[in-house]
Amino acid sequence: xxxxxxxxxxxxxxxxxxxxxxxxxxxxxxxxxxxxxxxxxxxxxxxxxxxxxxxxxxxxxxxxxxxxxxxxxxxxxxxxxxxxxxxxxxxxxxxxxxxxxxxxxxxxxxxxxxxxxxxxxxxxxxxxxxxxxxxxxxxxxxxxxxxxxxxxxxxxxxxxxxxxxxxxxxxxxxxxxxxxxxxxxxxxxxxxxxxxxxxxxxxxxxxxxxxxxxxxxxxxxxxxxxxxxxxxxxxxxxxxxxxxxxxxxxxxxxxxxxxxxxxxxxxxxxxxxxxxxxxxxxxxxxxxxxxxxxxxxxxxxxxxxxxxxxxxxxxxxxxxxxxxxxxxxx
Amino acid sequence: xxxxxxxxxxxxxxxxxxxxxxxxxxxxxxxxxxxxxxxxxxxxxxxxxxxxxxxxxxxxxxxxxxxxxxxxxxxxxxxxxxxxxxxxxxxxxxxxxxxxxxxxxxxxxxxxxxxxxxxxxxxxxxxxxxxxxxxxxxxxxxxxxxxxxxxxxxxxxxxxxxxxxxxxxxxxxxxxxxxxxxxxxxxxxxxxxxx
Numbered sequence: 001x002x003x004x005x006x007x008x009x010x011x012x013x014x015x016x017x018x019x020x021x022x023x024x025x026x027x028x029x030x031x032x033x034x035x036x037x038x039x040x041x042x043x044x045x046x047x048x049x050x051x052x053x054x055x056x057x058x059x060x061x062x063x064x065x066x067x068x069x070x071x072x073x074x075x076x077x078x079x080x081x082x083x084x085x086x087x088x089x090x091x092x093x094x095x096x097x098x099x100x101x102x103x104x105x106x107x108x109x110x111x112x113x114x115x116x117x118x119x120x121x122x123x124x125x126x127x128x129x130x131x132x133x134x135x136x137x138x139x140x141x142x143x144x145x146x147x148x149x150x151x152x153x154x155x156x157x158x159x160x161x162x163x164x165x166x167x168x169x170x171x172x173x174x175x176x177x178x179x180x181x182x183x184x185x186x187x188x189x190x191x192x193x194x195x196x197x198x199x200x201x202x203x204x205x206x207x208x209x210x211x212x213x214x215x216x217x218x219x220x221x222x223x224x225x226x227x228x229x230x231x232x233x234x235x236x237x238x239x240x241x242x243x244x245x246x247x248x249x250x251x252x253x254x255x256x257x258x259x260x261x262x263x264x265x266x267x268x269x270x271x272x273x274x275x276x277x278x279x280x281x282x283x284x285x286x287x288x289x290x291x292x293x294x295x296x297x298x299x300x301x302x303x304x305x306x307x308x309x310x311x312x313x314x315x316x317x318x319x320x321x322x323x324x325x326x327x328x329x330x
Numbered sequence: 331x332x333x334x335x336x337x338x339x340x341x342x343x344x345x346x347x348x349x350x351x352x353x354x355x356x357x358x359x360x361x362x363x364x365x366x367x368x369x370x371x372x373x374x375x376x377x378x379x380x381x382x383x384x385x386x387x388x389x390x391x392x393x394x395x396x397x398x399x400x401x402x403x404x405x406x407x408x409x410x411x412x413x414x415x416x417x418x419x420x421x422x423x424x425x426x427x428x429x430x431x432x433x434x435x436x437x438x439x440x441x442x443x444x445x446x447x448x449x450x451x452x453x454x455x456x457x458x459x460x461x462x463x464x465x466x467x468x469x470x471x472x473x474x475x476x477x478x479x480x481x482x483x484x485x486x487x488x489x490x491x492x493x494x495x496x497x498x499x500x501x502x503x504x505x506x507x508x509x510x511x512x513x514x515x516x517x518x519x520x521x522x523x524x525x
Contacts, residue, residue, distance in 0.1 A: 042343040068432075075432065078523050081457035081464070086516050090453040095377050142379035147439050147450055148432035149379075151386050157379050162350060188347035195354050203358050203384040210390030218485060223391040225482050225494060227422045228438070235494030239485035246485075299427050 039272065040191070044184035046317035047171025048324060053190060054168035055122060056309035061134065061160055062118040064153075064302045068111070068141070076144045077107035087144065096143030097136065110137060124173020127181075135164035152303035155200060159310060162192050172324070191268065193313035198264040205257030213254050217247035229299040256286050267314065284311050357382040394496075396479040397421055398441040398503070400455070402462050402470035409474075412462065418478040422495060444477050444503055451475070451504055459508035460520045469517070475503040 073079040076098045082090060088099050098107055114137030120130035138160050142149050149157075166189040169175040176182030212219040221242050225235050238246065263283040270276040288308060295304035315323075356371035372382065397418035402410045414437060440451040455473050463469035481496035488494055506513065 037340075037344060041347050042340050071431070081460040081520070082453060082516075083523070084519055086453075086456075086512060086519075089512075090449070093373070093376050094379060139378050139380075145436070146379060147436040147454075150435050150438075151384075154381050154384075158354075158382070161378065161380055162354075165346065165350070186343040186347075188343060192347060192350050192354070195351055199354050199358060199382065200384045203382075204386050204388055207385040207388035208390075210388070212390040212393075213388075219387060219391050221485050222393055222482055223387055226392065226395055227424065227480075227495070228395045230424050231426060233424050233494070235483075235488055239488035242485035299425055299430060301427075 039187075040268075041186060041188040043187045045187050046321065047167075047176070047182065047185045048320040049171075049313075049315055049317040050166065050168055050185045050189050051124065051170070051172030051176075052315065052320045052323075053193065053310075053312045054124065054127075054163065055172060056312045057159055057163055057306070058118060058122040058134075060302055060305045060309045061138070061156065062115070062122060063305070064156055065115060065118055065138065067302075072108050072111045073104040075148060076102075076111075076141055077104040078102040079104045080145070082145065091143070091146060094143035094146060095139070097140035098144040110140075114138070121168075124169040124175050125178075127169025127173060127175050128167075131164040131168060135160045150301060152301040152306065155196075155306050155310075156302065158196055159193065159306070162196065166192070190313040193310055194264045194267065197307070197310055197313075198261040201257045201260035205254055205260070208254055208257070213250060217250045218242065220246045220250045220253065224297055226298075231297055231299065252286075253290060256283070256290070259283075280314050284314060287311065353380070354382060358384075392482075393484075394479055394481040396441045396444070396477050398437045398451075398454075399476050399478045399500070400458060401474045401476075402458075403472040403474055404468060405471050410470075412458065414458075414475075422480065440475075441477050441503070444501065452506070455504060455506040456513050456516060459506060459513045460516050463508065463517050464520060464524060470508055472508060473506045475505070477501050477503045 068075065076096075078084060080087070083102060087102075097110065101107065101110065114134060117130045117133040117137065120126055121134050138157065142153065142157055167185050168189075169181060170183050170185050173182070208219070210219075212222055221238055224230060224238055227233075260283065263279055266276050266279060270278065288311070291304040291307050294300055353371060353375055357368050357375070359368045361368050375382065398414050399418035400412045400414035402412055404410070417434075417437075436450070436454055440448065440454040442448060442450070455475055458473045459470065462473070477500070479499045479501075481499075483492045483494055483496060508514075508517070
């Protein structure tokens with residue numbers, strides 16, 4: 001595998017043989033399987049895209065982590081009303097560092113170290129150990145009492161573990177700039193995030209087989225009127241909008257969720273066959289509008305920032321380089 | 331040496347993403363076709379709190395909301411409404427992130443499946459025995475929970491003039507005796523820890 005201009009920071013010209021668009025024109029004498037493997041997994045790309053994804057996601061992870069400040073001992077230590085052997089008994093399927101270390105001060109110290117690790121991961125300094133420790137702390141928090149966490153945190157848990165296993169510090173990082181740890185990254189990294197989003201959306205869409213999503217088309221109405229998480233009481237206005245606006249949107253959301261896997265597959269195939277249209281603006285644009293709408297109307301923890309940050313995985317390295325250049329000019 | 335490193339790197343960058351893809355997709359695959367494989371993959375991931383069950387607002391969003399209202403009963407027969415009961419009283423308007431705590435999520439799980447045994451509820455109510463005993467001089471004898479539920483009015487009936495939320499429906503949910511095992515031992519442990 002050869003790389004053009006693969007400097008320590010991973011230049012804009014880093015290309016992958018057989019790894020998509022950039023690989024065209026290079027004569028590759030290897031077997032079809034090796035070419036396919038490179039195109040899907042082991043081919044290299046400029047690290048800027050993965051670097052930007054790291055910055056976006058870790059910023060949200062850090063914000064979510066910081067929202068626990070003030071309640072760390074109460075949630076995760078011996079100061080909790082459910083502590084010690086009884087906590088282990090209540091959650092026998094989970095692992096947590098805080099089952100073993102439960103002194104309130106020690107738990108708070110580990111949490112503080114977790115915050116520092118998140119910040120190091122965010123700027124990409126000592127990225128690998130910082131990432132692994134960040135994931136360890138988050139997994140320990142959720143494992144210590146999983147009932148404090150909901151579906152949006154589930155995406156956080158999955159993404160933090162997958163991202164910690166990726167070489168996220170090779171681009172747009174202090175490791176690349178100061179420590180000479182830059183360089184290209186394998187193409188599978190961003191694809192794992194694509195796959196996670198595809199499984200999340202499509203599984204959810206397929207599970208929505210009730211009448212409110214299908215014949216009635218009232219699912220969005222009922223979601224928005226719940227006093228558990230609504231920001232505004234707009235019941236009457238929503239009832240008026242139901243037949244003309246909310247019902248079509250309900251069906252559109254369902255179709256979009258089920259179709260997201262198809263979009264991801266088309267996006268991957270497009271790297272080989274450029275005749276497939278680029279549907280990112282359509283699919284991700286709809287996703288952005290939907291999640292921003294949800295965030296405005298109701299409380300959904302960190303779900304909107306988390307999903308929007310994960311959409312950065314769909315930006316190509318050359319697009320990220322352009323963005324970075326534009327940003328650095330300003 | 332460089333050739334060996336390249337080969338190892340290629341192997342790592344092939345096997346790791348394939349394993350991750352299996353962990354992401356595997357639990358969603360049908361058990362009928364693959365035997366125990368999907369549930370085994372799900373159990374492995376659950377150990378580190380990675381769960382691949384995605385069913386937000388599925389199969390339907392809820393058409394009602396239920397709060398957990400909790401009361402402490404004391405030796406002298408006195409009954410005191412706890413913070414959960416106050417929430418069930420006043421939580422029918424609107425909310426914002428800064429009014430929520432993570433314990434609200436546990437309360438939400440605790441009130442699910444009201445007619446079936448629910449361990450999440452049991453441990454929540456047991457922990458309330460501890461919380462309340464530590465917060466006051468006289469520990470409660472019992473923790474009594476009820477569910478407080480209001481239905482959401484369908485849009486056509488709202489347009490016909492009905493209020494957005496139906497009447498309050500209260501039903502007994504569970505009672506935990508704070509003097510029985512394991513609550514008694516949980517309390518003794520907590521008191522020892524808190525001095």
